[in-house]
């Protein structure tokens with residue numbers, strides 16, 4: 475029975491994303507691990523990742539016993555193409571191009587840099603959906619430029635039937651069906667602590683939950699409790715509840731997309747009036763064909779970042795500061811365990827010190843935005 479809904483969701487998503495095929499998993503990291511294996515990423519292989527990312531991405535690389543290599547970011551918060559170009563040809567098995575907050579950055583240059591060094595391309599579309607990019611790309615959807623992509627909610631898409639067969643072979647070999655725990659716990663955590671928070675109460679709870687986690691961590695508990703989990707059994711397929719919720723989201727997406735575009739325009743208008751800097755865009759994103767680029771979050775660099783995040787949190791306003799490290803939420807020794815050397819990506823580290831971001835979804839309205847701008851400007 476659960477297979478029926480999962481397959482229905484996968485078919486609908488593949489059509490929606492213009493992909494050759496889709497497979498739905500419990501989490502994005504489950505999908506990414508299977509995709510890496512299907513692309514023949516083997517123990518000891520190097521995989522390029524954005525140095526402004528989260529543990530989910532790196533965990534997938536590590537469970538394949540591959541080595542994440544961190545590539546510093548540009549002003550779009552995406553991989554700087556120069557960082558790929560300086561690598562030796564054949565040195566990376568794959569590069570994960572993360573479209574941070576929905577912005578694919580210098581996509582064209584990154585694609586050509588990956589091709590030059592012979593790295594397979596994976597798109598991380600966890601922050602984006604139905605986002606088309608640039609007239610030169612003939613309005614192709616993000617997620618269709620590489621071999622395959624991961625999308626919000628653990629969806630994997632591939633762009634060739636050959637790769638789909640390989641993905642299915644890896645699913646048969648490595649993935650488990652869903653369990654009640656793997657469906658319900660993530661759903662609960664998402665409700666509390668998620669970039670798509672809705673109400674002031676959600677934001678307030680989410681803010682305090684993340685502070686509590688930070689507090690526990692500083693008392694010695696670690697996000698990396700033990701060795702990496704064994705690969706067979708790491709990935710779980712999506713269950714029925716999640717598949718049904720995913721189908722519903724697809725139905726409502728057009729409306730959400732419209733809201734995000736309107737809110738992005740509202741943020742830009744208010745930021746301009748308040749003298750705050752606007753998010754850098756590629757020229758294509760401003761052209762009529764690229765004008766439907768959707769941002770999940772609107773980034774901004776500020777001074778006294780944590781003071782502002784705190785002031786917003788206690789008022790139930792969704793000004794967020796993640797990622798808090800190049801591999802969020804890891805710090806100190808935990809970063810070394812995932813092969814990140816402090817100081818190795820100075821632009822990412824400098825950005826993290828100052829970056830905050832605002833929601834673009836339905837939780838935002840004019841009144842909340844004006845309150846957020848007062849906090850950003852230091853009026854309270």
Ligand SMILES: Cc1ncc(COP(=O)(O)O)c(C=O)c1O
Pocket residue numbers: 500501502503504527528530531572598600601627628
């Ligand atoms: C950049 C990025 N990639 C992938 C993921 C997928 O994470 P998860 O395994 O928690 O679904 C996330 C989650 O927010 C993310 O921010």
